[in-house]
Amino acid sequence: MRIVIAEDSVLLRAGLIKLLETSGFEVPAAVGEAEGLLAAVAEHRPDAAIVDVRMPPGFTDEGVRAALVLRQEFPEVAVLLLSQYVEERYAADLLATHTSGVGYLLKDRVADVSAFLDALRRVAAGGTALDPEVVSQLLLRRSSSPLERLTPREREVLALMAEGRSNAGIAGALVVSESAVAKHINNIFSKLDLPHAEADHRRVLAVLRFLDGDST
Amino acid sequence: MVSSSVGRRVLTHAPWSRATWRETVFVASGVPLQFAGWAVVALPWLIWAASDLAVILLWLAVPLGAAVLLARPLAAAHRERCWAVLGVDIPPLPPRGEGDGLWSALGDLRSPELWRLIRYHLLVGPLIGLAALATVACWLGAFVLTTVSVYAWALPADSPLSLTGHAVRIGVLTVLGVVLLVGTPYLADGVARWDVGAVRSLLGPDVTTELRRRVEDLAEKRAGVVDAADLERRRIERDLHDGVQQRLVSLAMNLGLARETMADLPPDALKVIVEAHEEAKEILTDLRNFIRGLHPAVLEDRGLDAALSGVAARVPVPVRLSVDVPRRASSTVEAVAYFVVSEALTNVVKHASATSVDVAVLRRGDVLHVTVTDDGKGGASFGGGTGLRGLARRVGSVDGTFRITSPEGGPTTITVELPCAL
Numbered sequence: 227m228r229i230v231i232a233e234d235s236v237l238l239r240a241g242l243i244k245l246l247e248t249s250g251f252e253v254p255a256a257v258g259e260a261e262g263l264l265a266a267v268a269e270h271r272p273d274a275a276i277v278d279v280r281m282p283p284g285f286t287d288e289g290v291r292a293a294l295v296l297r298q299e300f301p302e303v304a305v306l307l308l309s310q311y312v313e314e315r316y317a318a319d320l321l322a323t324h325t326s327g328v329g330y331l332l333k334d335r336v337a338d339v340s341a342f343l344d345a346l347r348r349v350a351a352g353g354t355a356l357d358p359e360v361v362s363q364l365l366l367r368r369s370s371s372p373l374e375r376l377t378p379r380e381r382e383v384l385a386l387m388a389e390g391r392s393n394a395g396i397a398g399a400l401v402v403s404e405s406a407v408a409k410h411i412n413n414i415f416s417k418l419d420l421p422h423a424e425a426d427h428r429r430v431l432a433v434l435r436f437l438d439g440d441s442t
Numbered sequence: 443m444v445s446s447s448v449g450r451r452v453l454t455h456a457p458w459s460r461a462t463w464r465e466t467v468f469v470a471s472g473v474p475l476q477f478a479g480w481a482v483v484a485l486p487w488l489i490w491a492a493s494d495l496a497v498i499l500l501w502l503a504v505p506l507g508a509a510v511l512l513a514r515p516l517a518a519a520h521r522e523r524c525w526a527v528l529g530v531d532i533p534p535l536p537p538r539g540e541g542d543g544l545w546s547a548l549g550d551l552r553s554p555e556l557w558r559l560i561r562y563h564l565l566v567g568p569l570i571g572l573a574a575l576a577t578v579a580c581w582l583g584a585f586v587l588t589t590v591s592v593y594a595w596a597l598p599a600d601s602p603l604s605l606t607g608h609a610v611r612i613g614v615l616t617v618l619g620v621v622l623l624v625g626t627p628y629l630a631d632g633v634a635r636w637d638v639g640a641v642r643s644l645l646g647p648d649v650t651t652e653l654r655r656r657v658e659d660l661a662e663k664r665a666g667v668v669d670a671a672d673l674e675r676r677r678i679e680r681d682l683h684d685g686v687q688q689r690l691v692s693l694a695m696n697l698g699l700a701r702e703t704m705a706d707l708p709p710d711a712l713k714v715i716v717e718a719h720e721e722a723k724e725i726l727t728d729l730r731n732f733i734r735g736l737h738p739a740v741l742e743d744r745g746l747d748a749a750l751s752g753v754a755a756r757v758p759v760p761v762r763l764s765v766d767v768p769r770r771a772s773s774t775v776e777a778v779a780y781f782v783v784s785e786a787l788t789n790v791v792k793h794a795s796a797t798s799v800d801v802a803v804l805r806r807g808d809v810l811h812v813t814v815t816d817d818g819k820g821g822a823s824f825g826g827g828t829g830l831r832g833l834a835r836r837v838g839s840v841d842g843t844f845r846i847t848s849p850e851g852g853p854t855t856i857t858v859e860l861p862c863a864l
Contacts, residue, residue: 235688241695248699285680286743310687310730313740314755315748333687334726337694337719339702362755 227350228272231256232263232289233308234281242276242336249343258282260292267300274350278333279309279316290316297324304349308333312360325430329355329390345390354390354433361385375417383410388433455627457584462627465634466581468527469574472637475519476571479563482508510550513559517645520562530638532646536655555648562644570640573633580626587619661841665774668839672737672774679736687729694722731756741780745770746803753784757791759816760798767805771862778840778860779803779812785833786814786856794818794854805862812858820852 229251233239236258243253255266259282267275275296279289293305297320304327307320317330329349335357336342345355362385376384379400386396393411397404414432454461483505517535524530535555550556594612647655697719704712734752741749747765754761770776783801790796796818804811824830834844837858848854 235684235692237692238688238695241692245695245699248703280683280739286739310683311734311738311740311752313744313748314751315740315744332730333691334694334723334730336691337698337723337726339695339698359755 227274227347228252228254228270229346229350230254230263230266230270230272230275232258232260232266232275232281232292233278234258235278238278238333245336245339249339251346260288263292264295264299267296267303271300272303274304274306274327274346276306276308276346279307287316290319293320293328294323297328301327304328304352306331306346306349306355308336312357314360317356317360325354325433326352327354330360331355331357332359348390354388356389358385358389361388376414380410380414380417383407384414384432387411387414387429455631457623457627459627462630464527465627465630466577468523469577469630469633469637471523471527472520472567473571473574473578475516475523476563476567476574478512478516479509479560480568482512483564509560509563510556513556513563516563517559520641520645524638524641528634528638530642532642533652535645535647536651555651558644558648562640566640566644570633570637573629573636577626577630577633580622580629584619584622584626587615588623590615590619664839669774672777675737675777676742679733679739682729682733682736683739687726687733690722690726690729694719694726697722735784737777738780741776742773746776746779749780750783750801750803753780753787754801757787757799759787759791759796761787761801762798763801765803767803767810769805769862771805771810771860775810775840775860775862778836778842779810779858781836782812782833782856782858783814785829789822789829790814790816790818790854793822794820794852796852808861808863810860810862812860813855815853815855817853819850820848820854821850822846822848822854 227250229246231239231242231246231253233242233256239256239258243256246253254270254272257263257266260277263275263277275293277289277293277296279287281288281292289307289309293307296303296305305320306329307316308331309316310333312330312332320328320330327349329345331342331345335345349355382400383396386399391399393404393407397407400407411429411432418432453459456462485505514535521532521534524532591612594608697715700715701712701719704715707715738749738752740752746767750763750765754763771779783803787799787801790799794816796816798817800813800815802811802813822830824834830846833856837844837860840860842858842860845857846854847857
């Protein structure tokens with residue numbers, strides 16, 4: 227799997243390259259700012275890009291804006307944003323138009339190597355990976371309308387779905403059986419009035435509903 | 443004590459005391475300046491008495507213009523005199539508005555200061571000048587009369603000025619001279635005080651104006667200090683973010699990699715690596731929270747709403763947040779508002795045992811209203827390490843108001859108003 231990295235800290239960039247290469251990824255390019263990222267992606271067409279949120283020249287949200295451009299121009303390239311802080315507002319920007327092939331994690335999460343690599347693979351495969359902190363922020367803000375009908379357990383399940391976990395992953399995280407998870411998910415679907423359709427599609431809809439709690 | 447103070451008073455007013463002569467010199471040195479105003483106004487008339495209307499008008503206009511132009515230099519000369527002779531410092535007037543031309547001088551006619559100056563130069567000053575002349579005359583009289591017996595003795599008896607045979611008159615004149623010699627120091631002292639008082643009140647800066655200027659000056663300086671502190675916080679945040687934080691992430695990542703790839707290490711060695719890894723992650727979390735409290739980058743990028751939703755989400759108590767800030771405030775005011783909410787929420791978590799918190803941030807006109815209400819047990823006070831004092835101080839640094847109501851049993855409400863137009 228081929229990954230392009232945009233990270234302005236030289237140390238961390240080198241660390242990420244080492245991490246990815248020892249784990250069997252290929253890193254055709256690693257750049258230090260947003261402009262270079264777009265050029266590198268255009269040239270190498272990787273499976274995914276790992277992008278730092280805060281990069282030169284402004285050191286604010288260049289990474290988020292670059293990620294939006296990237297998703298627009300190269301929809302087949304997944305984007306995993308890394309940030310020292312996760313801000314719901316950045317996640318909302320990112321998820322407003324794209325709900326697949328995007329991820330947004332705290333930079334600290336790279337320390338948990340295997341979990342980080344799982345998230346990266348998930349995103350590259352067209353899934354999502356949201357940091358639990360982002361999810362809790364989103365939950366707080368979107369505590370309106372149909373979502374209020376959910377039980378706390380169902381909210382937990384939905385939050386984990388939003389993080390991009392599979393049923394098995396959710397079952398593991400909550401220490402319950404997979405069938406219990408499936409039951410919760412079915413309850414969520416019905417409480418959110420989601421149409422019967424292919425399971426994956428409904429999952430995405432549920433997450434969307436969750437992320438965009440204002441619409442009914 | 444009374445007698446000693448009376449004694450000192452007499453001594454300082456003795457005809458030979460330094461103070462007396464300083465005051466006399468001071469009083470006398472004012473005379474030319476005090477009559478300069480009238481001299482300027484009257485000068486044309488002395489040279490040529492005008493009869494023609496046009497000339498009369500000209501003769502009115504020229505001295506007036508001269509008075510306007512000379513008022514400030516004359517005042518400066520009086521202040522100099524006070525400082526040079528008596529060591530009394532009268533602060534200078536604020537400078538006249540910009541420009542040096544006649545127009546700006548005429549524009550000065552509208553300033554109340556100029557009229558205070560003219561009042562001194564044309565009214566009070568000349569009166570003091572007269573008193574000063576009287577003082578000088580008294581000194582002359584004192585010296586002439588106390589020494590009258592010497593003339594009487596020195597003059598030949600046949601001189602037309604001879605006072606021989608006027609012993610009684612000589613006696614009376616001598617007594618009068620002594621009286622003048624003793625009395626004139628008090629007169630000099632009185633006139634000097636009068637003059638200093640008049641110079642201070644009429645030629646010095648007006649107290650109200652001066653205070654207002656000083657308040658403006660201080661407000662400006664304080665705003666500068668507050669902004670500098672805010673800037674410094676942002677710089678520290680940036681330095682920590684670019685340096686320590688990145689290196690720690692890198693370290694934690696390497697430890698994580700070691701932990702996963704070196705599974706065949708002896709259990710003890712692996713345990714050390716695992717512990718180091720966990721420790722590094724905890725430090726990262728602490729550092730992240732610390733840096734965020736310092737000055738979150740998102741506050742600068744996206745404003746209060748975005749930054750506060752982040753804060754609210756990190757609090758383990760449900761928070762209802764409403765932010766209505768149509769126009770962003772200055773970054774310093776935003777930072778204070780952010781700090782207020784995040785500190786207040788920290789307090790709620792630590793002390794209030796609340797089940798829900800309401801946070802409202804509204805901008806109405808040029809005031810940012812911040813309200814934090816919790817349904818906890820109340821009884822919050824400024825003591826007890828609640829950080830409320832620090833909050834109030836930080837609010838005060840931008841001229842905001844801070845109110846807290848927290849009856850025993852709750853609820854606790856913190857209300858902060860921050861002026862946005864500094």
